[in-house]
Amino acid sequence: MKPKEEEITRFMHKGSDFINEEEIEKLLEENKNPPKSKLKDIIQKSLSIQRLDPDETASLLSVKDRDLWKEIFEAAGEVKKRVYDNRIVTFAPLYLSNFCVNSCLYCAFRKENTKEVRRRLTLDEVKKETEVLVSLGHKRLIVVYGEHPLSDIDYIAETIKTIYATKVGNGEIRRVNVNASPMPVEKLKILKETGIGTYQVFQETYHHQTYKKVHPAGRKSDYKWRLYSMHRAFEAGIDDVGIGVLFGLYDWRFEVMGLLYHTIDLEGKFGVGPHTISFPRLEPAANTPFIQESKYKVSDGDFKKLIAVLRLSVPYTGMILTARESPQIRREVIPLGVTQTDASTRIGIGAYSDRYDEQEGERQQFLLGDTRTLDEMIRELALNGYITSFCTAGYRCGRTGKCIMQLLKTGEEGRFCKLNGVLTFREWLDDFASDETKKIGEVIIEKEIEEIKEKIPQFFSKFMEYYQRIKSGERDLYF
Ligand code: SAM
Ligand code: SF4
Numbered sequence: 001m002k003p004k005e006e007e008i009t010r011f012m013h014k015g016s017d018f019i020n021e022e023e024i025e026k027l028l029e030e031n032k033n034p035p036k037s038k039l040k041d042i043i044q045k046s047l048s049i050q051r052l053d054p055d056e057t058a059s060l061l062s063v064k065d066r067d068l069w070k071e072i073f074e075a076a077g078e079v080k081k082r083v084y085d086n087r088i089v090t091f092a093p094l095y096l097s098n099f100c101v102n103s104c105l106y107c108a109f110r111k112e113n114t115k116e117v118r119r120r121l122t123l124d125e126v127k128k129e130t131e132v133l134v135s136l137g138h139k140r141l142i143v144v145y146g147e148h149p150l151s152d153i154d155y156i157a158e159t160i161k162t163i164y165a166t167k168v169g170n171g172e173i174r175r176v177n178v179n180a181s182p183m184p185v186e187k188l189k190i191l192k193e194t195g196i197g198t199y200q201v202f203q204e205t206y207h208h209q210t211y212k213k214v215h216p217a218g219r220k221s222d223y224k225w226r227l228y229s230m231h232r233a234f235e236a237g238i239d240d241v242g243i244g245v246l247f248g249l250y251d252w253r254f255e256v257m258g259l260l261y262h263t264i265d266l267e268g269k270f271g272v273g274p275h276t277i278s279f280p281r282l283e284p285a286a287n288t289p290f291i292q293e294s295k296y297k298v299s300d301g302d303f304k305k306l307i308a309v310l311r312l313s314v315p316y317t318g319m320i321l322t323a324r325e326s327p328q329i330r331r332e333v334i335p336l337g338v339t340q341t342d343a344s345t346r347i348g349i350g351a352y353s354d355r356y357d358e359q360e361g362e363r364q365q366f367l368l369g370d371t372r373t374l375d376e377m378i379r380e381l382a383l384n385g386y387i388t389s390f391c392t393a394g395y396r397c398g399r400t401g402k403c404i405m406q407l408l409k410t411g412e413e414g415r416f417c418k419l420n421g422v423l424t425f426r427e428w429l430d431d432f433a434s435d436e437t438k439k440i441g442e443v444i445i446e447k448e449i450e451e452i453k454e455k456i457p458q459f460f461s462k463f464m465e466y467y468q469r470i471k472s473g474e475r476d477l478y479f
Contacts, residue, residue, distance in 0.1 A: 051314055110288075343374040
């Protein structure tokens with residue numbers, strides 16, 4: 001079905017979209033040698049949890065001086081701490097179908113890849129996959145679908161309902177986020193009805209010409225249909241939306257500017273920006289030669305820079321790092337402002353319940369950099385001072401969209417998150433942790449309880465009541 005023009009054009013300004021390439025190039029050019037004093041002011045603005053303007057982000061992106069980059073990295077870590085403290089949210093991706101009508105040159109699921117083994121999970125298989133993830137202690141999933149009539153909105157809705165209905169002992173999935181193709185408003189309303197958390201669509205590249213080149217055919221070749229998918233989501237009532245770029249398709253500085261303009265346009269039209277930003281880097285994929293040919297691959301050094309600049313540019317937005325990256329890179333970039341990451345990840349269709357080598361190429365979209373289990377990941381995070389939060393209270397209490405952003409900006413949400421972070425970590429340690437991880441986790445919990453007593457005394461007694469009830473076996477108590 002061809003998209004209705006009106007579902008694109010009504011968001012445009014005098015016939016143009018919000019990515020003005022000339023303006024972006026000009027800003028990057030004009031700010032090539034930003035004075036130190038300007039940079040210090042920009043960092044201060046960000047530390048006061050205000051979104052930066054394009055001119056300011058362009059200045060950060062153009063810094064050459066190593067010492068200034070050091071300051072930027074430190075400030076990014078500080079912003080993260082002020083808004084999200086030492087919490088990291090974890091989730092698992094669940095790939096449900098790899099049938100696809102599109103021709104994205106970088107993806108192993110593209111229609112032309114005849115070597116890809118295609119599969120769509122039945123509802124029974126969805127249940128089995130969910131059971132495995134629940135048994136590991138996951139509470140949040142991101143479900144991922146190729147674009148195909150076999151994975152249309154009815155299939156998406158049925159699979160999400162199946163996931164929410166799956167229980168294993170005390171365990172269940174409490175938040176399902178969705179990464180699926182752009183949809184018209186009427187289908188997005190059905191998606192909203194299923195009770196999803198965040199709806200993600202990555203633009204992949206904001207550069208028009210590059211977009212056309214890497215999406216030569218299929219529905220995805222329509223840049224604007226994709227660009228306004230989050231605008232339609234807001235209209236459908238979904239106010240937690242996730243945007244992203246597939247870094248490595250075009251110049252990374254341009255793409256960071258694109259993400260900022262996207263944020264600004266959403267803020268302008270709906271009063272709130274994206275709930276999350278994702279920044280995957282292009283990874284090798286089986287039978288996908290384009291990846292070796294791309295001349296815009298992002299080095300590890302530039303990857304750190306783009307994460308830090310994003311953190312400073314949109315201080316209150318969640319930032320998602322995935323297992324595409326190696327354990328070493330994850331260690332290095334988490335302190336720069338990451339708020340969410342996945343663990344025990346498998347991206348083959350049916351890969352959690354079917355035992356097979358997770359690096360086998362022909363059943364998955366790309367190759368993973370980090371295959372550590374959730375337990376290992378949590379242990380390492382705890383050793384580095386992070387508490388893993390399984391909190392899913394926000395959207396279940398109506399703290400979404402504009403409301404949650406306001407609470408984050410003022411530090412209010414941080415309080416709820418801290419309390420819920422500790423309660424859900426307690427649950428996880430008791431239900432799922434290995435002995436070693438539990439030992440290390442207890443140290444973090446002790447420290448958190450002390451901080452709650454000191455910093456949020458008004459909630460302390462209620463918190464301790466919930467904490468003790470959870471220790472005695474009750475579950476899913478939250479603020
Ligand atoms: N089909 C839907 C779409 O394209 O929006 C959703 C699923 S797609 C499998 C999810 C994301 O995977 C894409 O948006 C893209 O950014 C990312 N991706 C595709 N190929 C990749 C690769 N080779 N390396 C890293 N990420 C990749
Ligand atoms: Fe299909 Fe999405 Fe892969 Fe493109 S990125 S081929 S749309 S699954």
